[in-house]
Amino acid sequence: MSDISVPGYEINGVLGQGGFGVVYLARQTSVGREVALKVDNRVLLSDRDRRRFLREVTAAGALSGHPHVVPVYDAGLLPDGRPYMVLELCPGGSLARRTLSPAEARDVGVRIADALAAAHEQGVLHRDVKPANILINRYGQVALSDFGLATMPASGPDASVTRESLTPSYAPPEAFDLAEPSPAGDVYALAATVYALLSGRPPRFPESGVPNLAMILALHRLPVPDLPGVPPELSAVLRRALASDPRERTPGAAAFRDALAAVPLPPPAGPSSGPPASAPPASAPLASAPLVSVPFAAAPFAAAQSAGRHPAPFAPQHLAPGPAPGYPTNPPAQPDTRPPASSAPSGVNRILVAIIATLSLVIVAGAGAFVYNQILQGPPEEKETTAQEQVPTPATTATKQAGVFEGLDTYTENCPAAKVRGGQAACVRESECWGGLVIIVGDTKARRLGCEETHSWETFAVAPIPKDAETYVQQDLAKHPTVKKVCSRATLLASRTGTARDYAATRWTADVMPPSQSQFEDGIRFYRCIASLSGQQPRRSFFH
Structure with a gap:
């Protein structure tokens, strides 16, 4: 088998x-x-x-x-x-692609918000709340699954490395600005989930998908539209939890739970008691399997909490088994969000495109390139930068390779990466250290730090992007044979200096940092090889 x-x-x-x-x-x-x-x-x-x-x-x-x-x-x-x-085993499948009534969606939100509140009390952030990660067990309970991106207080520098699984349409806006994960992010994701259960789509995002990071940032600044048939009281609760600024958002999962539970909604039409009806055939589409929930009021919920009990279960009366009963495994149902080389959003109406284009221009204006200094947190001297943003340092003509590494002082003599055939790689004279690496829809961002500060990554080589692999998409560039050799563990180990050689080889991890999308479009055509030492939060350079 x-x-x-x-x-x-x-x-x-x-x-x-x-x-x-x-x-x-x-x-x-x-x-x-x-x-x-x-x-x-x-x-x-x-x-x-x-x-x-x-x-x-x-x-x-x-x-x-x-x-x-x-x-x-x-x-x-x-x-x-x-x-x-x-x-x-949760035979009821997930809530992905299901549409619920206002009362049903509200009740799901209350129960999952209670789970998140319990998680936050223990210092656990889920960071990937969405309908596909909410399952229905054999007793009709909705339950939150897949803590693959979960962050705990002792997670260390790895907690900021969120590479594979961020879902742009459910992730909070601050996740795209390299902000530290917080409970407010889970609140946003759950509110987006409840909205999707009501409308069939997450808020703000078009059905055709999103081609690039610029559009994601622009979409997050659009107002949240009302939904036909949804009471204004419920819309107001969701709209506050979906605020783009986390400071204006519902303050926590418990507060969001209580606000949802306080919305007065009649129960959905259909049986609310008695034995469950027999399930439809397995071939029935998910949308045709309505969920009928028990009415839920704020007062009983508060009383149950004070008594140390949990409210009555979310009791669906009609459940059709999904094609794959729950248990998220990053399935193909979530489309590849990496942008094509050149494309436009075909399914977005002209008005939305115009709004997005205008907002994108606002983001770009005044910077000369697509950078996010205006929206990043912290004082100016500690602002976050994209992977390739640098204060230019003088580079001699002897070490610059025909301007490929513009803004960097590089050298090739006694540089292990330069010995890789066909790589045209070099080493940097000035140490470069970085915080958490974040790759969203193929676009790479990292926070530049002084190497005397606690950091996660350090540059050990730079190289031109191969002509047959001209892309900023990290997942694609890292698979190129030449790039794999230049940024290999062997090259990393040979590049270490001083006491860095005292650490076991198995503790070192190498990775690839391409230019950001906007800088790639501006002509930047080199990538960095970066290294990390597991179990350490260094305050020094290992390659200089």
Whole structure:
């Protein structure tokens, strides 16, 4: 049935699969129960990867007692290094692509907000709340799953590295400005989720998708439109939680929960008690499987909380099994958001395009390039910069390669990266250190820091982008054979200086930092090779 074997579990089929993993239907033999066995496709070779996996397990395990969090029963590593997690089986599928009535959507929001409030009390941020991560278990409860991006207080510098999984239409605006994750971000994502359950689409974002980061920033500045048939009281609660400025947003998940619960809504039409009706055939589309919830009022909720109990379950009366019953594995249902080389949003109406274009020009105006200094936090001397923004340093004609590394003083003599055939790489004379690396829809941003400050990454080489791979999309550029050689661990290890050589080779991680999209469009055609030392938050340079 499967090519994997996990002691204590019988594999009985595949529930779903996506780009990052497979979810199997399994039976836990020791207790005779059916479970979901989630196996990641990626092999955990580095300490950084293992810490990320441990963070997910720890975050989910710490909240497994909450009725609206999918419990984690077990976790471990397969012999080949792939991680697995054993989760509660949720045969009702996820809420992805479902449309609910105002009362139903409100009730889902109340329950998930309560789960987030419990998480925030323990210092856990989910960071990827969306309909696909809300599952329905065998008892009709909605439960939050997939803490793959969860952040905990002890996460260290890795917490700011959010590469693969940010969902632009649900992520808060500040996530695109390199702001530190906060509970306000989860509030925004849950409000966007409730909005999507009402309308079929998250707020502000067009159905045709978003081609670039500039449009994402512009869209986040648009007002939140009203929804037909949704009471204004509910719209007002959502609109406050969707404020672009986190300081103007509902202050926390508990406050959002209480505000939702206080909205007076009649229960949806249909049975509210008695035995559940039989489920429609498995082939029935998700949209045709309405969910009927128990009416939920603020007063009973507050009374239940004060008594240490949780409210009555979200009780759907009609559930159709989805094509892959829950358990997010970054499935293909989430489209590739990386922008094409040149495209326009075909499905956006002309008015929206005009608004977005105008806002994009406002963002660009006065900077001469697409930078975000106007909207970044902190005093001017500590502002964040994109990966390639630099204060130009003098470069001699002997070390500049025909202007490729404009603004950098580079050298090739005794530079290990320069020995890679065909790479045309060089080393930088001035040390460059960076905070967390964030890659969103292919566009790379990082905070430039002094190497005497706590940092996560340091530049160990620079090189021209190969002619047959002219792109700023990090995931694509990093796969190019020449780039892989220039930014390899071997090159990294050979580039270390002084006491940096005392650290074991397995503790070093190499990665690729391309130019930002706007700088690529302005003609910047070189990338950086960057290095990180696991388990350390250095305050020094390792390559100078």
